Amino acid sequence: MPKQDYYDILGVDKNSSKEEIKKAYKKLAIKHHPDKNDGNKESEEKFKEIGEAYSVLSDDNKKSRYDQFGHEGLRGASSGGGGGFGGFDFGDAESIFEQFFGGGGFGGGRGRSSGSTRREGADLQIKIKLTLEDIAKETTKKVKLKKHVTCSHCGGSGAKDSSSVTKCSTCGGSGEVKSVQRSIFGQFVNVTACSACDGLGEVITERCPNCSGEGRVRDEKTISIKIPPGVSEGQYITLSGEGNAGKRNGPTGDLLAIIIEQDHKYFHRDGEDIYYDLKLNIAEATLGTDLEVPIIGGKIKVKIPSGTQPGKKLMIKGKGLPILHGYGTGDMIIRITIWIPKKLSKKSKELFEKIGDINEIKPKTTDKGFFEKVKDIFF
Template identity: 45%
Template sequence: MSKRDYYETLGVSKEADDKDIKKAYRKLAMKYHPDKNAGDKESEEKFKEINEAYQVLSDPQKRRAYDQFGHAGVDGGGFGQGGYGQGFGGGFGGFEDIFGDVFGDMFGGGFGGSARRRNAPQKGNDIRYDARIKFEEAAFGVDREIKIDRQEECEVCGGSGAKPGTSRKTCPTCGGSGEIKTYKDTMFGRMVSATTCHNCRGEGTIVEQPCENCQGRGRVRKTKKIEIKIPAGVDDGSVIKLSGEGEPGLRGGPRGDLYVAISVEPHELFKRDGYDIYYDIPITFVQAALGDEIEVPTLDGKVKYKVAEGTQSGTVFRLKGKGVPHLRTGARGDQYVKVVVEVPRSLSEKQKEILRDFAKETGEEVHEQKKGFFEKVKDKLK
């Protein structure tokens, strides 16, 4: 069964900001949470659905991938699919899990802790690469070497950003938590507000002696050559995911992924629909009337085909197995050939006489137009 659009699931527009998404999620999560609807399978499935939608739309990287590739960008590995390798199965927490996710930054980690999320390993950025290939390459596959620019861990400091022989230090401003907490007494009691530490920018550690090679960033931009295998049967708009070929993660997190978006150049003869090929072949009036053996171009080269006597213009015949290989099974589609009978534009007087005789034999009455309209006008102006 196809999944619902994540924005539709949460009841928000595609232009919704983080605040609107959190608000919509909290409202629905409170309504359908299993703790509130014990034994209600429908509510449980609904909660899974809104939780999955929120997990994607609340994460900037996942949301970009979803906006770009749809469910294929976040549903798991494999050809033509994106994916972040994160499922949504397992048990459910209590209501505090909802508040911890949505309001953790407001209450300073009181319901699960925004600090833990800030300092937790984070997956690296994904990269998109646009590959333009020929029609035949899409049909039969091709190996291609591509070059991508991406961030890599600094080889000098090992990605720490600190000068060799030194190390990162705990931030003295936030004590390593990555956030600054302020407390305020209200009529509801003491409220805690947490903001990202301005000194370490939420990292919890700082570099006192930065690495000279990366200037303390821990990363340098490099050009990387990657061999990709484009499988037979891809079509225009297909996307290939290469797991772990994106940029490195933060704090020990996994690398991002590389998405190769395929665009296929049009062919001068063939048109493609799914795994079938379509081609219009011109033949003469004589060939159509008397029949003939003609050569038909295919992706595999020319093949001979017997045109039956009396073939009409617009007739379509099929060449079985001459289409594009199926992406998963390898079984090939068919080629459909449409016959187009060409009418000669200029005839000699002898050829015209032959056609007149032919018309008489068939009992056909022919009214020839000797002169065109403009020729007749010219004659009157002389």
């Protein structure tokens, strides 16, 4: 793709004044700033383009090269070479922007890291196996967890004692290092966390023997996790601050408890509803009966009417699972199947033969079969 003209990008022309170019840049940069566009990839590209165009057109030397030779004129103009822009240093779009607006972006969402991230403890993940009985009510699960915890010996400082901590000589105790960067705007100061002390401002002369200076040790902890009713497979609960302790009192990571649903002996779950397959024998289905079926956490009496057909569904209202963070409960659905014996004793066989002679048990010719019903629809 050929590179777009810098004047076109900013919507100015060769005769525009420095002030006009500046104004045009400012307007476009605000419009396309990534913070304002929710990380939109196109805006981000546009924002970079605008920064690049401005960095050239606002610089007398680069502008005159560009006017004479176009994009080619900028190649190899600085050391390096071979990069995405042919080795030319255009500066970083974000820092150009910050020169204008004083940094921080919009809404403070992109605050500069204080450097604590390098000391941050990692997040942990665990799986929590739950039965449908667990899911039906609020449960608390106790979990044993191996993780980094703050060293009790040094309180997380990593130092042997208070006298074995000294001011960092690299940053003078501020935890920050200022570096002066030259840019198209002249010099500006870049503040980063001191790498010698990880931004703490102090270094350890003698390490804590218990944690070797890390400020944390591996340990096994038991924690209780409260799980709301109605959760389902794959959902997770975030327990903030229950992950690994950070190095030298750095921020603690989070613990993610991921829900795993165990198969049930009787039930099958579909959302909030519970399905149960009930097998009836021929006599029960024909004559009807009262029987007990399992529900979650107990049993319930069910009346099976005479003449119950296979495939019939009976609904028991409110005996499903509670709706997560909502009101109400799902239902239990009983699906009827008829169990046909494969083997019979001689005596039973004689009985069935007698029953078989009864006229009422013979399928009625008026009951249309499947194919006849299809014929009714299509012919």
